[in-house]
Amino acid sequence: MTAAPINFDNSYAKLPEGFYAKVTPAKASAPEVLALNESLAKELGIDTQWLKSDAGIAMLSGNALPDGAASISTAYAGHQFGNFVPQLGDGRALLIGEVIDTNGKRRDIQLKGSGLTPFSRGGDGKAAIGPVLREYIVSEAMHTLGIPTTRALAALVTGDDVIREEVLPGAILTRVASSHIRVGTFQFFFARDDVASLKALADHVIERHYPEARNHENPYLAMLQGVVEKQAELIANWLMVGFIHGVMNTDNMSIAGETIDYGPCAFMDRFDPKTVFSAIDQGGRYAYGNQPSIGQWNLSALAQAMLPILDDDEAKAIEHAKKALDAYSTTFETTYEALIRKKLGFQKANEGDVALWQDLTKHLTASEVDFNQFFRALSKASIEPSMKDMVFHELFGGPSMFDMWMVAYRLRLHLEDRDDQERQKAMLSVNPAYIPRNHLVNEALEAAQEGDLTFAEKLMDVLSNPFEEQAGFERYLLPPRPEEIIKNTFCGT
Numbered sequence: 001m002t003a004a005p006i007n008f009d010n011s012y013a014k015l016p017e018g019f020y021a022k023v024t025p026a027k028a029s030a031p032e033v034l035a036l037n038e039s040l041a042k043e044l045g046i047d048t049q050w051l052k053s054d055a056g057i058a059m060l061s062g063n064a065l066p067d068g069a070a071s072i073s074t075a076y077a078g079h080q081f082g083n084f085v086p087q088l089g090d091g092r093a094l095l096i097g098e099v100i101d102t103n104g105k106r107r108d109i110q111l112k113g114s115g116l117t118p119f120s121r122g123g124d125g126k127a128a129i130g131p132v133l134r135e136y137i138v139s140e141a142m143h144t145l146g147i148p149t150t151r152a153l154a155a156l157v158t159g160d161d162v163i164r165e166e167v168l169p170g171a172i173l174t175r176v177a178s179s180h181i182r183v184g185t186f187q188f189f190f191a192r193d194d195v196a197s198l199k200a201l202a203d204h205v206i207e208r209h210y211p212e213a214r215n216h217e218n219p220y221l222a223m224l225q226g227v228v229e230k231q232a233e234l235i236a237n238w239l240m241v242g243f244i245h246g247v248m249n250t251d252n253m254s255i256a257g258e259t260i261d262y263g264p265c266a267f268m269d270r271f272d273p274k275t276v277f278s279a280i281d282q283g284g285r286y287a288y289g290n291q292p293s294i295g296q297w298n299l300s301a302l303a304q305a306m307l308p309i310l311d312d313d314e315a316k317a318i319e320h321a322k323k324a325l326d327a328y329s330t331t332f333e334t335t336y337e338a339l340i341r342k343k344l345g346f347q348k349a350n351e352g353d354v355a356l357w358q359d360l361t362k363h364l365t366a367s368e369v370d371f372n373q374f375f376r377a378l379s380k381a382s383i384e385p386s387m388k389d390m391v392f393h394e395l396f397g398g399p400s401m402f403d404m405w406m407v408a409y410r411l412r413l414h415l416e417d418r419d420d421q422e423r424q425k426a427m428l429s430v431n432p433a434y435i436p437r438n439h440l441v442n443e444a445l446e447a448a449q450e451g452d453l454t455f456a457e458k459l460m461d462v463l464s465n466p467f468e469e470q471a472g473f474e475r476y477l478l479p480p481r482p483e484e485i486i487k488n489t490f491c492g493t
Contacts, residue, residue, distance in 0.1 A: 005047045006059075008068030008097035011106070011208065012181075015200060020072040025062025025094055026115025026125065028172065030159025033057060034129075034453060035136055035460070037153050040176060044101045044109075044153070051154070060154045060174045062094065062114045069097045073117035077191055078184030078251025079301055081285055086191045088184060088251050089119025092127060095180060106208060108180050109153065112173040126162045130445040131490075132171040133456060135262040137444065139175075141436045141463040142259055147237045148230075149259040150177040168449060178258055181205060183302045184251030190305035198309050209256050220309045224324045228299050230257025232331035235295045239288070240339050241435060242268035242371045246278035246489060248286045248294045250301045264489035267435045269479045271364035271371040277438070279488040292336075296328045343375060344409070345427045347416055356405075356412060363402045369395050370479040372435055379427035381406075383413045383420050432466040434476050438486035 013020065038048045050056045058064035065071055073090035080088075093112045101107050112135075113127025136152040143149050158170040181201070189197040206213045206223050213222035234257050238245065245252070246264035254260040264278035273289025281287075286294060303310075303321035311317040340357045341349065364374060377391045389406070396402050416423065436459070444456035462473050469477065480486070 005050050006066050006068070006099060008066060008070070008099060009106070010068070010070040010097050011204065012074070012095065012098070012108075013070040013072055015204060016197065018075070018194075018197060019201070020074045020095075021089075021118045023071055023073050023094055023115075023117045025065070025071060025096075025111060028061040028063055028156070028158035028160060028170075031057050031061035031063060031156050031172070032159065033060065034133065034155045034157055034171070034448070035152070035456075037140065037151065040151050040153055043103070044099055044107060044176065046099070057156070059096075060111075061156050061158065061172055062096070062111045065096055071096050073119055074180060074185070075119065075188050076182050076184035076251050077188040078182070078249050079187075079298070080249045080251070081281075081283075084187075084191075087119070087188070088121075089188075090117055090180075091120040091123050092117070092125040093175075093180075105178070108175075108177045110175045110177065110180060112175050113158075113170070114172055124162065126158075126160075126170050127172060128162050128164055128168040129157060129171040129449055130168065131263070132173045133445055133448050134265075134441060135173055135175075137441055137456065137460055137463070138262050138265055138436050139259070140460065141466065142243070144464055144466050145241055145432060145435075147241070147243070147259060148234055148257055150175055150254075150262075152176070177254070177256070177260065179205075179209060179254060179256040180260070181255050182251050182260075183253045183255065183298055183305075184249075185255075186302055186305040187250060190308070193308075195308045198306070202306065202309055205255055218310070218320065220306060221320045221324060224303060224306055224310070224321070225327060227255050227257070227302065228324050228328050229331050231295050231299060232292075232328050233257070233335045234259065235291050236332055236335040236339055238291060239336065240343060240430075241432060242271070242288070244268060244275060244277055244286070244288045245291065246281065246286055248291065248298065250298045253295075253298045253302075255302075266438050266486070266489050267372075269370050269437065269485075270368040271361065271374070272368070273361075273365070277486070277489040279490050292332055295332075296325065299328060300325055342426070342430045345379070345413065345416075345423045347418065350412065350415060352412070356408060359408075360405055363396070363400070363405055367396045367400065367402070372432060373477070373479060375431040376428075376433055376477070379424055379431045381424075383410055383423075385410075429467055433469045434462050434466045434473075436463055437476075437480065438489065439480040439484040440476060442486055 041048045071094045075089045077086045078088050094114045095110045116125035132155050136155045139149050139152050153176050154174040156172045160170040161167050162170040202220050210223045210226040213219045216222035244266050252261040266277035268275045275288045276284045307317045310320045444459050447455045462476050
């Protein structure tokens with residue numbers, strides 16, 4: 001251990017040992033920082049200069065943990081592509097502790113790619129540079145887009161190679177999250193019929209994440225309702241930017257309502273609800289348009305796991321669970337409709353708004369129009385036809401039935417009480433100019449594997465300000481050319 005300007009606390013490590021395994025991180029032979037998130041470090045109250053020192057790098061890599069740290073790999077189960085696996089757990093990640101940030105919020109600090117654990121299941125517990133940088137880039141982009149997510153404090157190369165389909169530089173991601181507790185954590189104890197541990201876990205979650213539930217007549221039901229609400233809101237926000245998680249297994253769903261575990265994730269270019277990027281999702285289970293229903297499916301697994309603590313009477317417990325799950329659709333639809341109105345530039349609610357949106361998405365799908373590029377163009381359109389409309393002919397390949405949609409859209413805009421300038425400003429603030437497009441991320445990762453971080457740094461800089469167009473970065477606004485299209489993304493951290 002080494003002294004450090006970090007005050008660690010470890011509330012999760014105070015739970016019974018069946019919740020985790022104590023593990024010492026593997027030594028990195030020559031750790032070197034690739035990216036350091038200084039703004040996040042300040043938010044956490046950690047001295048950025050110390051993080052850059054040998055002692056700081058030793059902590060970020062796991063080579064020397066500070067006083068108060070407790071290096072543990074957590075246990076959980078999960079449904080993977082619908083198939084239940086009773087034991088998964090952190091196979092290549094270690095929770096080294098919790099800090100109270102400058103806003104008084106408790107945050108986990110985890111090392112991902114830090115070596116073997118009892119849950120590695122035949123893997124080496126290590127991570128390669130590509131997936132580590134992918135998670136760094138995409139998770140930070142999600143944060144700047146205003147979508148709840150785990151964060152990246154640092155990405156490091158270890159100085160050691162890892163063997164995948166080829167020899168690659170090893171790397172570690174230092175990840176920050178409100179929590180690393182998952183739906184699968186509850187399933188782990190439910191599968192073992194361990195009601196005492198289920199209660200201990202739920203009590204911990206309530207204390208840390210849903211303190212308002214303590215005063216409810218049924219605190220566990222209130223906690224479940226809170227998780228359902230947060231998850232419904234999160235997935236609605238994913239859809240607004242074309243995000244596809246890729247592996248929505250129950251072990252990849254955080255009970256804190258944050259996006260977690262960026263494996264084969266991607267952002268949709270051409271709009272199509274059936275879009276899948278994950279190379280392992282052969283059946284399209286986790287396609288873009290399936291994400292809302294999969295979210296509800298996962299939450300039903302959480303509700304099932306909590307039945308023994310929702311009520312001693314099984315019939316009443318099932319009734320409570322159904323009550324909580326029924327709220328998912330209402331919360332999702334309410335959130336989704338509010339977000340599409342903002343995306344379309346509407347302040348007022350109108351009965352035909354959802355139908356107008358559905359009609360639009362049919363046109364986008366049929367014409368294979370780029371999702372984010374279209375909404376950026378729509379954000380600049382005037383309430384009356386103008387030369388700006390030519391951009392839509394370019395996107396749709398000439399005059400089309402979309403022109404009739406624009407007529408209906410403009411009629412709808414006339415029901416609003418604000419002028420073009422005010423509406424356009426509002427739309428530009430929610431329709432991003434820049435997203436981490438797959439081909440750009442891929443280019444950054446390929447260069448980084450060869451030791452060149454220049455493009456990755458430029459990309460991260462652009463993505464740090466996603467709603468304002470920046471001179472000299474016009475290429476980052478555009479969808480991929482045919483030869484740049486990425487059809488598959490992979491796990492393989």
